[in-house]
Amino acid sequence: xxxxxxxxIWILICIVLGAIFLLPFVWMLxxxxxxxxxxxxxxPELIPSPxxxxxxxxxxxxxxxxxYFKNSSIITLLNIFGTLISTxxxxxxxxxxxxxxxxxxxxxxxxxMMVPYFVTIIPLYSIYAKLKLINTIVxxxxxxxxxxxxxxxxxxHQFFKTFPKEIEExxxxxxxxxxxxxxxxxxxxSKAILFVVGIFMFVWTWNDYFxxxxxxxxxxxxxxxxxxxxxxxxxxxYKDALDQGPVMAMSLLTVLPIIILYVCFQxxxxxxxxxxxxxx
Numbered sequence: 001x002x003x004x005x006x007x008x009i010w011i012l013i014c015i016v017l018g019a020i021f022l023l024p025f026v027w028m029l030x031x032x033x034x035x036x037x038x039x040x041x042x043x044p045e046l047i048p049s050p051x052x053x054x055x056x057x058x059x060x061x062x063x064x065x066x067x068y069f070k071n072s073s074i075i076t077l078l079n080i081f082g083t084l085i086s087t088x089x090x091x092x093x094x095x096x097x098x099x100x101x102x103x104x105x106x107x108x109x110x111x112x113m114m115v116p117y118f119v120t121i122i123p124l125y126s127i128y129a130k131l132k133l134i135n136t137i138v139x140x141x142x143x144x145x146x147x148x149x150x151x152x153x154x155x156x157h158q159f160f161k162t163f164p165k166e167i168e169e170x171x172x173x174x175x176x177x178x179x180x181x182x183x184x185x186x187x188x189x190s191k192a193i194l195f196v197v198g199i200f201m202f203v204w205t206w207n208d209y210f211x212x213x214x215x216x217x218x219x220x221x222x223x224x225x226x227x228x229x230x231x232x233x234x235x236x237x238y239k240d241a242l243d244q245g246p247v248m249a250m251s252l253l254t255v256l257p258i259i260i261l262y263v264c265f266q267x268x269x270x271x272x273x274x275x276x277x278x279x280x
Contacts (some may be wrong), residue, residue: 015058025255032056032249055245056253063248067220068227075140075223076205077211082145083152083201084194090147091156092182096168102160113150119213125276126217139215140208144201152197159193160186195268203258222252 001161025045031039033051047162059065094106147153163186187194209225217224222230232247262269 055249058246072223078141088154095160198274
């Protein structure tokens with residue numbers, strides 16, 4: 001009986017916390033469906049009555065939403081594929097092969113996770129400026145194409161360490177090359193952890209505001225994160241300044257791909273985290 005009471009209390013706590021975490025999303029959705037009069041109404045209302053799509057019509061017709069969406073998609077996809085290819089090779093090498101000072105180099109690589117991105121932004125900007133790569137997507141994708149994600153390497157390294165050596169040794173006896181072992185045996189059995197790495201990279205890149213706002217100058221090259229801030233700052237006038245409907249509508253469309261991705265592939269995400277060796 002005591003166990004059931006404790007379980008019921010934990011369920012109640014989870015429900016309350018879930019409602020608290022969902023409240024900002026519900027408010028965003030509700031505001032995006034309200035008219036200007038409903039948004040500025042006091043006391044505020046949570047349920048739009050009647051609901052209207054005028055905020056979505058505004059961002060589709062009077063903003064560069066589709067341009068921002070295209071730019072974000074291109075940068076995100078390049079980062080995902082670049083990260084998966086490069087970090088897989090690096091992590092597999094650290095996990096499966098012996099080399100002189102391997103432990104030192106791996107520790108040095110992991111230590112880069114403790115260096116804030118903001119600390120390196122000035123020298124990075126100087127380098128890219130000398131290479132005339134400012135206002136291009138190269139600074140936003142090149143680091144990850146060159147295995148710049150130490151966290152992704154760590155996740156993959158932890159998984160590859162647990163991959164059965166017997167399978168690899170049997171493949172070598174059968175005459176399989178090292179690259180064939182990796183691409184035809186190891187990777188097909190590593191889909192869950194690769195999916196987790198892809199999810200993390202998608203979220204980090206899709207939500208990144210600091211990088212694009214530093215390296216991109218033209219509005220036609222803005223991503224959704226930068227475009228959202230630009231839309232918010234472009235709303236002028238007393239009445240328009242209080243009308244946050246278009247901003248909420250673009251915010252909703254910005255986070256929607258992440259929510260859909262996680263809801264559809266939650267099972268694989270959890271499986272990949274468990275298989276990576278990060279379970280408690």
